[in-house]
Amino acid sequence: MYDNFGLFSGGSWISGAAAGDVYSPVTGASLGKVALASAAQTRAALDQAAAAQAALRAIGGFARADALHRAADEMIRRTDEGARMISLETGKPIAQAGREWVLACDQFRWYAEEARRIYGRIVDSRVPGGRFEITHEPVGVVGAFTAWNFPAALPARKLAPALAAGCPVVLRPSSQTPGVAMVIVDCLRAAGLPDGSVGLVVGSTADTYAPIMADKRVRKVSLTGSTRVGQQMIRDAAETVKKVSMELGGNAPLIIFDDADLEAALDLSVATKYANAGQVCVTADRFFVHESLHDAFVEGFTARAAKIRVGDGLDPETGMGPLINAGRLAEIEAIVADALAAGATLKHGGRRPAHLNTGHFYEPTILTEVTDDMRVFAEENFGPIAAITRFSTEDEVLARANASDMGLSAYAFTRSPERARRVTAALKSGMVGINSFALAASEAPFGGTNHSGMGREGGSEGIQDYLDTKLAQILF
Known part of the structure; x- marks a missing residue:
């Protein structure tokens, strides 16, 4: 069931350095073999993402919006495929899987419109003849890490705002539910974004997580996972001073x-x-x-x-x-x-x-x-x-x-x-x-406080973590 996919890098599906089984929680049997990335392949996906930065930014918010709407259209066309993949990999009831897929589609719709609304502002300066211009720019390459329990909604919450902001993304989904992320990435492939705007790697921590966290070109990481993993990510992100947002555990x-x-x-x-x-x-x-x-x-x-x-x-x-x-x-x-x-x-x-x-x-x-x-x-x-x-x-x-x-x-x-x-x-x-x-x-900010994480996904707030704010004092 993974034969049409693999790793995604530079706008194409490619073979992995190895293959691993994905197991059904319903039967315990293998659903099929999925491509696993080597550390070199993860670094190659990061190279492609870094090379895509200028093109993704240059096309502008309106063109990025159109591409995200095309991705949502493709996801809607493939709803049955997406819902079935969710149910196969997680075991959740098909009706719940279908609702999750719709929620994921909605993220791309919402952030398509947010891409058109990345507004700056002008503030009068105290200096005669001067003014402050405040603008927002894409932060850079993003590393996105998602859990298995919502294998469509969680990648969508990261991919949609990052791409809307103009940030290339390398996605590392859970190895227990990689097929759902592959379907979403394939819909983004069909949307016509610049090659390298989206990458997907599946594999061990050493071969995927470690290269992403070590790469200084990755300027932001986003995680949905456990508090323990989040604490480690904060420590690792400090080495290259990456922006971090994360949705962690709850009680x-x-x-x-x-x-x-x-x-x-x-x-x-x-x-x-x-x-x-x-x-x-x-x-x-x-x-x-x-x-x-x-x-x-x-x-x-x-x-x-x-x-x-x-x-x-x-x-x-x-x-x-x-x-x-x-x-x-x-x-x-x-x-x-x-x-x-x-x-x-x-x-x-x-x-x-x-x-x-x-x-x-x-x-x-x-x-x-x-x-x-x-x-x-x-x-x-x-x-x-x-x-x-x-x-x-x-x-x-x-x-x-x-x-x-x-x-x-x-x-x-x-x-x-x-x-x-x-x-x-x-x-x-x-x-x-x-x-x-x-x-x-999609229209509301989702996230927690204290040991449950930082940052927000959804709403107009969700795009802010993917933007840097620039101040310019202009005198004439």
Whole structure:
């Protein structure tokens, strides 16, 4: 299934120095062999990107906008291919895969228009006859690193604003989901950007990450990944003083206040919690439910979770697919075992489905009577586990919700506009949803604070990380 692709450099698909297997999370079997780059091939892709800088900048924002719209048109034409590739490589239900592909298309549409809106400004100078001109220029070659859990949306969030700004990009997608990125890059190939504007390399850290980080021509790197990897990238970027933006881990609190619309909260939170088998950095991990609603919430949550069908994502009846690999499955089993040993109560799930003998499946799981110091609550679980606890007062729950180094997303359900404003202001998080989990949109800035990263993707803010600001004092 990867025969039409490979590595992408200088406007063409090329063979890799080696080949590696990509494995299905549904069956554990190989989906096919993908081209792997050598360090020399990564450096060659960087050479091509550096050579493309002048041409990509020279065509101007309007021509770049037209090219990004053509890329989006091609992606829409290939929606079925893209959604199927997402489902094959991640195991996520095909309907979820289709929505992700549409979200990725939307990034190219949005940033096509942002390419036309890279405005400068003029400021009067105190010097007689002078003025300040403030302009914005592309920062240079970009290295982009993406995770496996959203293999279309994450590359699109980096490729679209970088190209709109006039920056060539070398993309290194996850080796677990390379095919989705390949389809997107092939759509960009068809869009007619200058050769070298986009490169794609897949391979080991030594052969891909290390050459990108060491190259002083790479002026910006963008990462979606774990906090541990982000910390290492910051250290590595310091050697050549690269700009860095990153969206890292999360441990989102969800607060159900006593005046919440319980049915709406249940419908939305169950659907969101188990999307992509819980492997979503912005999903709710820590469920704080007011003591007056706790038992009813647990009962309703369990009833809904029990109806979710676990299976192959290509089956349209599937509501939740597998975890990405055996390591993630083992980690989820360990987190649940630790919680139960510490006194948590298992209300639902907590095991591999009996009817699925292959792949990396785990049942939608609900734990109650959890405490804030349990691993399932104190750390991001990144899996299909809803950990539920009670609270009594607003001050108490806000203090507990904020007791985390992470600050990516946070959620609350309440009918009170006044409380909604107070809670939004009090929560230490880059993004807050009130009676909603819908935070990811091309027109809105996406990102976190503290150990959840820096910079933003999406919205008019998203293009700023790919631009340098230049000041000129002009006297006549």
